[in-house]
Amino acid sequence: MRIPWIARMTFKRKLTLFSLLLSIVPVAGVGLTSAYMASAHMQQETDRSHAAVLEQTGRELDRLLKTLHMDSISLASHPALSASVQAGPGIDRLTETLAMTEAIRRESNFSPLRWKASLVYVRSGSVYSNTETSRSSAASYLDLVSHYRPIANSSFLVTPAAGTSPPELMLFRPVPLSTAYTDGILVLHVSVDELVRFLDSLHLSTGSRLFVLDEHDTVVLSRNREDIGQRIPSLASRTREETTVPYEWDGTAYRLSVQPSAYTHWRYAVMTPVSELTERAKEVMRLTVAVSTGLALFWLLFSFLGSYRLYYPIERMLRRLHPEPGSRLPFADGLKELDACIARLVVSNRELERTVREQEPRLAQTLLRQLLFGEVTAKDLPLLTKGWQFPLEEGYFVVAVASANDEEAFLRRFREEERPALQAAWARTLEDSADGIAACLAVPMRPGRLAAVCRLPEDGNDALLRITEAFAEAKRRLPGLYGFSASLSLSGPLHGFDQLSEGYAEAVRLLRYRLTASPEEPITGEAVRDAQPEAAPAAERQKRIVGLLLDGNQTAAGEELGALFRHWQATGASSDAIFASLGYLLTELDCQTARLGVRLQEAVGEDPHQAVLRHASLPALERWLVSVVFPAVQSQIHAEEVKRRTLVVHSIRTRIDEHCEEELSLQRFADSCGVSVSHLSRMFKEETGMPFSDYVLARRMSRAKELLEHTAVPIKEIAVRLRYANVTNFARAFKQVHGTTPGKCRTATQAGPIIRRAHPNDLYFPGNNAK
Template sequence: MDTHAWRRLKHFLETKTPGWKLQNRLLISLILLSSIPVAIVAISSSLISNRILSDQTDQMHQVFLNQVEKEMNNQFKKFDELMLQYTYDNSSLSRFTNEDLTYRNFGLVNDLYTVLTNLRSGMENVVEIDFYSTPYQKIVTSSGLLLQPDEFMDPAALQSSRSLTRYGSWIDTRTHLNSRLERPVITYIRPTTIAGSNVVNSFFIVYLDAASLSAKLKANVSDPATYLVINASGNAVMHSVPSKVGTVVDFPHFREELMKGKNMANYRFTLPIDGKASLVNSVYSANRDWYYVSILPIALVKKETNLLRNLLFSVSIAFILLAVLIAIRTSKRIYLPVHKLTQRVFKQKAVADSKDEIVYITEHIQHMEARNDRLQKTVSQYHSHAEQYSLMSLLVGTSSDTTLHQDTFQDLPVCLLLLETDAVYLQAHYSRNDQFLLYYAIENIAQEVLNAKGITRSLMIQPGLFAIVYQPPSASPQQSRADATELLDAVRSYLKLNIVISADYSERGLQGIHDVFQQAKHALRYSFSLGTNQVIIGGELDPSVSDQADALVEVETLILHSLQSAQYGEAQELFAQIIQLLKDDSSLTSEVVKAYCSQLLGAMMHAVGKDFHSDTETMNMKALTVELDRQRNLQEIERFFHTRFFDNLMASHPEKSSLERLQIEQVVTFIRNHYDQDISLQLCADLVGLSSSQLSRTFKKIMGMNFVDYVIQLRVNIAKELLSDSANSIQAVTDKLRYTSVNSFIRIFKKITGTTPGSYRKDAQDMKL
């Protein structure tokens, strides 16, 4: 020890004024007293920080799991809505179930393959989309295969589909289903129904890639936690480790603990997993009976918090003067999890760094509120359209479900008004746009008049025919008559149109609206006798009027049926009965007769369609209506129909069968001259002025085989000639005959000839030798 230095220090202290030592001791005491609170604050801060970090880490995982669960449900919801739009009462799919899916019917199979390919390209994470036709027990895959059920190699999907009606079904992750699906897949089965009914006639079977969906479980690769989705059976439907997708999660007591959180929004527990104490967070999704789970070893959580505690404790003892810097460092460390949480939630690091995060979160919430407002508007529009469709279904009797109208109409009697305009007159005197403007005006007038009576819904059944359903405080025949009269006066005052209104009401509310609609529609038939601008109550009509109307309607139906089947002479004879029935009723005025005959002329022209309009000398509907209006009596009207309609029609088509044969010969010549080009049924139908369905029926009638079979047979015969020449390769023959691939050509060639193109060429060359 350096005693010399100690003596000098002692001498220095003794020379100072009295009390200096006490002041130094007090100073030391104050320093100690100030350091103890700092140390206590430092230790307390470290413990509190540890707790905050642990809680924030736990909340961060809970928030992330909730977000992942919502995102997954949104993914499945969007997927389900897309499939629902594509399959709900989709009449365009019926042609794939009306005919057998065979390679002989190549065009139909190829069209279905195109539908599957387009549908698959519009969705994410889809491995394969298959179409299962139940009437013919055939399956077409998006990879181009046509399979029988035993070849499909997924009996579970087929078995599940047989129990479905209108809604889809999910099958959780399965692995190694077959040679086509060797990856883990989640299966979705969506039934398609016949339009206008609940009859299921086919299914879409969709396979989603469970591994690619699992990639959405983890926000980034640096996250040390393990994320997985477990179903009620304990299988990993999705897993952040792709190799474990589809495996069974069999940690001791894991499933028992997990089941405890089934009825909780979030549930956490600790459990030894793989020999490590781990923190487990779970979110239960009732939509699919799944558990979204995160697993994080507790050691990873405590590692950073313990480091912070030790650092604060050591710095507080050794560097009291650095307390401010330590506080700044601590505040930064405390804020770091919040910063990471916002980056993980919004996934827009650049935006979060360039702007205060509280402001950014506020703007994000406002953006989400704006999106929700737009979504609410879209949902409201969808509900309005759905309500209109449901009301139409109730009226025509295709549905009895009143669920959509429970918030609109009470379970009380409702009134029904059927308003009919003279559609033929409008067609003859107004353009199409002007006609729909008038229809729009009629609906607005009806809403304005009847909204004051009660809740009102109106829709146009067909051009010129409106159904108006409303619920006044007390529905009755007298009320519906009075309201119909008021509506009639309003339409006549504003639009000057000739209309007829049939009024009725339903005691059982919407449950009986179909029967009332049928009665009211039937009552409209009597308008020809009563005249226009009338309110008709079906139960109050004179029996003689209803009998005469029924007789006319019956003969009208026979005339239209004869015209549609090209029995023009028979239709002319039936028309004579119409004239006689009109002559027998002396009460009919000239205006009523002309109005009735004008409507009948329009229906007859529509029935014959192109057979009448193909005559270049025939006048248009507007000119014919004007000419009909100039006829003075029934005798002249009868002569008008004979000379201007029946004579022109029969003169233009003396032999319809010979015309059909000529049309088919023209189609066959076109196919033979253009076999090396793309040929479709619609193209050939346009060539001869027929619809595709008319050409299909006529072609089979004349040729004895389907259109597609004839094209395939012709191309195979030409392929035989081309293959006989060794200079033509199989690829060249495939391209010339417009097949999509060599495999398709080989398959079709073998199906028709019983041998492959290569074997046929070899046999042909051997015969030449």
């Protein structure tokens, strides 16, 4: 739709008007949009912060709860606790009770979560507890079991109620594990402070609040201890569909985000006051409005000055088209006058445009490609070039072939629509390099490969040398111009168009020697000897390289690889032969390392067979193998050995700790692990810091001291149980470890009370107060 008063305006005035509109409207629009986006960004940033806090909280608390459950299962299934529950409490069941307390102590010491335990004897109504804060009776625990009604032998959590002090989380599980709370009940007590310590470490704004809620929307954990046990009203209905919603509590508007736990029926909620968000958004709005106003005033002044400046080129063009006074066309608008002048120029040049042959370069390239492939002969040229001039004349030629060193990388880097323009520019680079030396025509043969044909002048030998140097310079400049490297081969002199196909085949064949040829010079027939490396020495070196790597001798493997590469360089091996040999080397290395649990592709981070093809020279290929492949394989092999050593030694230590009174032989352990005795001995000492025999001796002497201090077993029987032939050898070993004889140790123990505290946590049985 045309507006009449705008249509009647001159171009100069339209330019001024549109400059004003284009200057002010975008600034105002950008200002309003920026303010809105800033406000939305504040909201999104808060939501992302909530999501990150909730994710971190859920992950950590789920981990702690999983740890608590695993500890409870380990204790509930422990034979010592089951035996104690079946035997019952009392001083006459001291052996079972001590074993039970020792099992709880060990599990507590090895757990990353600090907890206390209570064991309820359902039949006798007694309770053992090692916590000073919870001295509940058996009836209170049984009431909780009746209230929560667990299914069969399932466990359940009891969350802290409002006003309880100190607040704690309790996990119930039957003992033995296969019963349904009929014999014994294990209760693990976790202080809320232990769980809230993680919540206190999270970074939240001043007014933000973080809760952990159970399935009844009751606060289980909170950074504010007073909130624990409180119930957040209407939370379930507000967060049923969305995880982030507005929420009002105690007269304050919040932005609430809720995330369910992946391990329990709990939910994690974080709230940020809306007032904090709106205040920051208002500050951004005020700043944006101020900046937008300043920019609008600046562009208003700029539009007035710029419109006059933009119109000045039109005035100058009109003065050049009509230098004589009075020769201007009768137009009030300068742009219309310029349009009329251009129309006259178009008409006068139309006849000239018809004579331009846009397709002549493409025809020349197509014909040259057919000559190189042998599809056209010299006899066909007069008919095919009728009406236009072929750039090359009959005479002596040389054929050059340039090919990207890594054609797959070339195809990945440049899209299909970009390749024609890139290869055309590459072809012009080759043609320009031969400019002034010989007539040259370059043509793309396929993606990543060009062919160039140069007609030699009368001084053929001197021109061939200069062409070789020019192409070498163009090859060196290629990475800086287009971002990839290429190899270039040059055929010998050829006579006539009919031999171009032979020259092209020769140049392509010479590219096979790009790895052993000089990286700075074109590949010529004189610089390449058509020889193949001997298969036997290469195969033997490859096996030695793999063996040295598996033995951990990376330096020797690198030296063997260097000798192999020097052998290839000296014999002038082709790229195909080198790649085949290296493929065998990588395959053999992959097979050998797979037996050790190491995959070559995972260690290197890519397919090594494909990575080999990217390198354009033997030095670069050797550097990649020595600095990337060998260290990666060595590191993975070492990591697998360390992991295996840790697992093996840990299992042996566990066996020794639990069965120190049995016959313990390093040979038996070596046979079960499938390693030699010397290797297992070295692994054990590296992992534990002491020899196998010293560790067994220390464990047996520790066991002997326990029997001497807490039992009345005769010393001779203790010696027999610990696999000593006589008491003398036993006493000598005991004194070597503890500095005293077994008799003195027992005498010192008997000087004290009969029943001594073996652990800081006393045995506690409400009802008889026995310790």
